[in-house]
Amino acid sequence: MPWLCNHIGQPWKTQQVVREIATTLFKATPDGEPGNDDLGAQSSWYVLAALGIYPTTPGTPDLVVHSPLFERAVPALPNGRTIDIRAPKASADTQYVHGLRLNGQYWNRAYLPQSTVREGAQLEFTLSVQSDRRGPPSPRHRPIATVNARSWHRSPARSSWRQAARARSR
Structure with missing residues (x-):
């Protein structure tokens, strides 16, 4: 996954590889998508790659950034807000x-705050050849892929799983 270069402080590698994949493997033709689409997974990969944002941790609002393909795009969020x-x-x-x-405001991180997905935002990229x-000035400016262990432990599914496991062991 090319976005992992953002995690190790080398976002230019992410930008290079994502752009290469998006512009060489995907084309505007009937057969312009590589392989089987897996119910839209590859199509969504391309859309997010073209927007310049990508969710590196599935099921979370963690977005990393790279270079967009378009001068402007305004995706709408489910709550009616937008990411401009x-x-x-x-x-x-x-x-x-x-x-x-x-x-x-100037943003020197390789990721966006989680509030971007909830509240919307305006992103203004300066791009170059x-x-x-x-790279990001320090490790704290790099994305971190984490799972909130406390909320995972307290989830109803997790509690049910624990109760079922205890019942089986008795």
Whole structure:
């Protein structure tokens, strides 16, 4: 998964690989999608890759960023809010992110806050032909894939599973 390079502080590799996959394996033709679509999984991969955001941890609102393919896209969230994605210099050649503003403020992380998925946001990308190999300034600016163990333990499904396991052991 190319987005893992964001996790190790090398987002330019994510940007390069995602762009290469999106522009060489997917085409606007009847056979323009590689392999079997798996009920839309590959199509959704391409859409998210083209938007410049990707959920690296399934089932969570954790989004990492890379370079969008379009100058502007505004996906709607289920609550009616939107994520307004702007990349005025987006082109086939500008695959590297050199700056990102989140709601008008400079954002130097390779991921977005979880509130983006709940509240919406405006993302303004500055793209370039050259890679920026500086990466996030420190590990705390990199995405972290975590599971909230406390909420997992207290979930009804987890409690039912524990109760069933205890009943079987008696």
